[in-house]
Amino acid sequence: MGRYVYDMIENASATSNVDWVLFGDDERYPMSAPANMQGRSEIFPFRGDRFQLWEQLGLPQRAKALKVDLLHCTEGTLPLWQPVPTVVTLHDTLAWEEHDNDAWSRFYWNQLMPRALARCAAVITISDCSRRDILARWPSLEPKLTVIPHGINAAYLDEAATPTKSELQLQLRDHPYLVYLGGPLPRKRFDWALKVLQALNIPNLHLVACGFGAAARPAAEVLVPASLRDRVCFAPFLADDHLLALYRGASAVLYPTLYEGFGFPAIEAQAAGTPAIFSDLGSLAELVGPLADIVPPTDLAAWVAAVKRALELGEERLPKAAAARLWASRFSWARSSQDHVRVYERVSER
Structure with missing residues (x-):
């Protein structure tokens, strides 16, 4: 996940005019941002772990307060409350097959996340295989689903x-x-x-x-x-x-x-x-x-x-x-980053 975010931002920053804000939840772990990134990090605590109140309330609240144009959730989950246009990268559907079987996990993955996906502005995935798996679960996501493969160093x-x-x-x-x-x-x-x-x-x-x-x-x-x-x-x-x-x-x-x-x-x-x-x-x-x-x-x-x-x-x-x-060479971070920025632009224009 770290490699994906770092290399995507590094290459996008070299070719596009995007101001970035990197959100984090734990001040003990500073963000590793590319040297050419235009923007800053916002590391802030919020009651509840990352998959609960921080993600569902703290993150969208901070995005709204900073008046960002778009929120990109890069690790496969996203808040249900989306006061700004929200994009999510859904790497695969494994979490829906492997999650714990307690009441909270069943609610989070089987009810909360599908509702959040239905509300978001765009979904990015990383392979045609993942695209098929996503659409097998949620066919309604097809109009806003884009395949953007990762790159390599x-x-x-x-x-x-x-x-x-x-x-x-x-x-x-x-x-x-x-x-x-x-x-x-x-x-x-x-x-x-x-x-x-x-x-x-x-x-x-x-x-x-x-x-x-x-x-x-x-x-x-x-x-x-x-x-x-x-x-x-x-x-x-x-x-x-x-x-x-x-x-x-x-x-x-x-x-x-x-x-x-x-x-x-x-x-x-x-x-x-x-x-x-x-x-x-x-x-x-x-x-x-x-x-x-x-x-x-x-x-x-x-x-x-x-x-x-x-x-x-x-x-x-x-x-x-x-x-x-x-x-x-077809798996290029430069190409991947350009495709991400195109998704951002489509969402912002809408």
Whole structure:
């Protein structure tokens, strides 16, 4: 979410005359705003957590007081009270399938949010797959629904870029390694990545697991079989430069997720010149490029074979990497930002 807001604003600020106000709810966490942003941050407390009074009363009240022309709620939820024209980015519909089953959650997701969506001025989503899922639930949203894919960092498209290796990558020395991205969520399937590594039975092949914060790491470490513990590394938070270097040095990226509204790793890996192994489920079917190896989600032999193909690419990887960078250039933050501003302009004109 942070990457989406930051990169969208940074690129929009370079090409359009928009004054931004970034709203936040916790003074302990200052906003990270692009240096070229014209505007300011407004971090203010309000009784109730972000998904209750702050979002439903505090946020629209502050937007009205500041007389903003438009409020853009970027994380998939929005207030029912909309005193100014309101746009929402609905990344996917997972929250309606995975929310808690207590009375408040049922009311919030199944009654409050659909009413708020019906009132808003525009809905942005990030893939054709998410668009289909949204319209299957709320067909009436079609006239105000726009698909705007995310972009990727421009450094991924620059063959001459020389990213810095992280300490973890340096510790791997010359060992070949795979990268898993996704963290602990069950649908991301870290356990499947471990099964693939174990089935490969290549003694010096390592796995770097990304997306596990300090709280999630102990439970993930328990899943690692004793035979793999010296070959599975958990990466700390990686800056963009370190992540690009990690991608480029990998033999392949394992992305066994069962559903994504938009799969950054599938694009980033290919743009970095690295084979990405995943199943074409949901929006991932829209991300099949020159370095994608598509396999059935539960066919372990197919996953093992795909990794072996990646390990044996040799000199064939270079032309595929060039083709993948060209393919990935369609996922541009500059283009995405321009499309966002067009939505803002349409709403403001109305």
